[in-house]
Amino acid sequence: MTGATGATGATAPGGARLEVLGLGAAHGRTAVLHDVRLTVDPGGWLAVIGPNGSGKSTLLRSVLGAHPHSGQVRLDGAPLTGTGVRARARQVAYAPQQPVLPEGLTTRDYVSLGRTPHRALLSAPRAVDRRVVAEVMGRLELDGLAERLLTTLSGGEQQRAVLARALAQQPRVLLLDEPTAALDLGHAQQVLDLVDSLRRQDGITVLSTLHDLTLAGQYADRLALLSAGRVVAEGPPADVLTPAALQRYYGARAHVVAGPHGPAVLPLRGPG
Numbered sequence: 001m002t003g004a005t006g007a008t009g010a011t012a013p014g015g016a017r018l019e020v021l022g023l024g025a026a027h028g029r030t031a032v033l034h035d036v037r038l039t040v041d042p043g044g045w046l047a048v049i050g051p052n053g054s055g056k057s058t059l060l061r062s063v064l065g066a067h068p069h070s071g072q073v074r075l076d077g078a079p080l081t082g083t084g085v086r087a088r089a090r091q092v093a094y095a096p097q098q099p100v101l102p103e104g105l106t107t108r109d110y111v112s113l114g115r116t117p118h119r120a121l122l123s124a125p126r127a128v129d130r131r132v133v134a135e136v137m138g139r140l141e142l143d144g145l146a147e148r149l150l151t152t153l154s155g156g157e158q159q160r161a162v163l164a165r166a167l168a169q170q171p172r173v174l175l176l177d178e179p180t181a182a183l184d185l186g187h188a189q190q191v192l193d194l195v196d197s198l199r200r201q202d203g204i205t206v207l208s209t210l211h212d213l214t215l216a217g218q219y220a221d222r223l224a225l226l227s228a229g230r231v232v233a234e235g236p237p238a239d240v241l242t243p244a245a246l247q248r249y250y251g252a253r254a255h256v257v258a259g260p261h262g263p264a265v266l267p268l269r270g271p272g
């Protein structure tokens with residue numbers, strides 16, 4: 001994965017201030033998010049952490065507009081709630097935890113779908129579309145897999161393709177649901193390093209979920225801890241990742257040690 005040039009190219013619009021104001025959401029009659037309030041500055045990276053079922057994926061899908069919710073989502077002060085799908089897709093891209101991968105598409109064709117919101121309906125790809133797709137695929141080391149059917153890729157390769165499709169959208173805000181779930185440590189670092197460089201170089205604003213608390217502590221500049229659908233702690237990683245919070249909200253025994261870029265979590269085995 002190469003670094004220097006912006007993966008979203010010279011035309012990248014830069015990040016936006018993302019505000020989530022009093023967001024509530026339910027699945028059926030069961031409320032799963034309650035009055036969630038979050039702000040991510042342009043170029044910032046907020047990682048939402050929390051135990052299984054605390055509402056992280058539902059929060060991201062609500063911000064995307066793919067899940068019904070109350071409250072408001074704003075970009076640079078303007079409500080995103082209610083904007084059309086194409087207009088929203090030019091601003092916000094989403095890489096889901098469990099993407100539905102279409103049959104019969106090559107990796108390149110799949111990544112090219114990320115250009116759809118920027119093109120007129122049914123129009124052929126333009127030079128700029130091909131350039132952005134090639135640039136993103138190069139940065140995610142997908143060149144050698146370009147002509148392979150997406151469904152034949154390994155889980156980790158598919159995850160990189162899903163991220164590439166989201167980046168090809170040239171979004172101002174990137175929503176990443178467990179972007180490293182299927183990745184080995186080296187590929188997880190590559191993907192997170194890329195996301196980090198995108199926010200630093202192109203100013204893309206990142207809202208992600210991350211189960212791996214050490215990776216969250218190293219990469220995100222702020223964490224929000226969700227418990228039963230409520231934000232119970234929010235701030236710099238060292239303030240949120242404390243042994244007391246891990247015990248209280250995860251029921252976990254762990255040491256938290258200072259790493260070079262943030263706290264690292266060391267789980268402790270039980271006394272037995």
Ligand SMILES: Nc1ncnc2c1ncn2[C@@H]1O[C@H](COP(=O)(O)OP(=O)(O)OP(=O)(O)O)[C@@H](O)[C@H]1O
Binds near residue numbers: 050051058
């Ligand atoms: N389609 C659905 N129908 C009913 N309940 C759902 C549905 N999807 C999620 N839920 C419930 O909503 C709650 C929040 O789920 P969500 O997937 O947002 O949590 P999460 O924090 O992302 O979990 P995980 O860490 O396990 O991925 C959970 O109790 C879950 O069982």
